[in-house]
Amino acid sequence: MAILDPIYASPLSVQLIPRVDQNLAGRLNLRPEQHSIGLITADNDDATYVSIDHATKMADVEVVYARSFYAGARHSSGLLSGEILAILAGPNPEEVSAGLAAAVEYLKNDALWYAANADATIMFFPHLISQTGSYLSKISNIPPGSPVAYLVAPPMEGIVALDKALKAAAVSIASLTMPPSETNYMGVILTGDQPACKAAAMAFQDMVLEVASKPMKY
Incomplete structure (x- = not known):
C-alpha cells in the first residue's frame, strides 16, 4: 500500500424489520408514522455516519440510533458487530429498504479513508x-x-x-x-x-x- 491509497469500509450485516414491535418502537422513540426500521453494522464508524446521513437524502428515513462501539472493529463483540450499529426508521419497508441501499452503496464506494x-x-x-x-x-x-x-x-x-x-x-x-x-x-x-x-x-x-x-x- 502507498501513501494516499484509499481504504474502503465494508458493511457487515444489513437487516430490515418491516413492522417493528411497539415495545421496541417506544424504546427507539419512533414517531407514530414510523413503522419500519433498518439496521446496519460496519467495520468503520465514521464511514457509516456519513453514509446514513446520505441515506436521509435519498429516502424517507430518519436516523433514530447510531453509536460507535468501544475499542473499534478489531475488538468487536462478534463477527457481524464491527464498530458501529446504526438504525434507520421510515413509514414502510420500501422506504427503509431504499435508505439501506443508499447507505450501503455510499459506504462501499464514497466514504473513503486514506493511508x-x-x-x-x-x-x-x-x-x-x-x-x-x-x-x-x-x-x-x-x-x-x-x-x-x-x-x-x-x-x-x-x-x-x-x-x-x-x-x-x-x-x-x-x-x-x-x-x-x-x-x-x-x-x-x-x-x-x-x-x-x-x-x-x-x-x-x-x-x-x-x-x-x-x-x-x-
Whole structure:
C-alpha cells in the first residue's frame, strides 16, 4: 500500500424489520408514522455516519440510533458487530429498504479513508459533503443542506491538522469529538461554503501527512 491509497469500509450485516414491535418502537422513540426500521453494522464508524446521513437524502428515513462501539472493529463483540450499529426508521419497508441501499452503496464506494503512511498504520478521513442530510445537520446544529468537511484522524495527527485547517479557510467547528472517543480517534465537522470546506479538508490532509512523516518536530 502507498501513501494516499484509499481504504474502503465494508458493511457487515444489513437487516430490515418491516413492522417493528411497539415495545421496541417506544424504546427507539419512533414517531407514530414510523413503522419500519433498518439496521446496519460496519467495520468503520465514521464511514457509516456519513453514509446514513446520505441515506436521509435519498429516502424517507430518519436516523433514530447510531453509536460507535468501544475499542473499534478489531475488538468487536462478534463477527457481524464491527464498530458501529446504526438504525434507520421510515413509514414502510420500501422506504427503509431504499435508505439501506443508499447507505450501503455510499459506504462501499464514497466514504473513503486514506493511508497516511506506506503500511497504512496511520489512516485518516478527509471527507467532503456538499449538502448535509437530516442526521449530520441535527447533530451539528446546522441547517440541512449545509456544506461540511467531515475530518477524522488519530489524536496527534488530527489535532495538529485541525489547527491547520481552521487557519487555511473560512470555516468554523460545528462538532468536535476530542480523544479518547470510543475508537480512540478525534473527529471534527467544519462548516463553511463549499470552497472553504474543500480548502480546509486539503489543509487537514496535508498536515496529517506531514505529522505522519515527521512525528518528532519541536
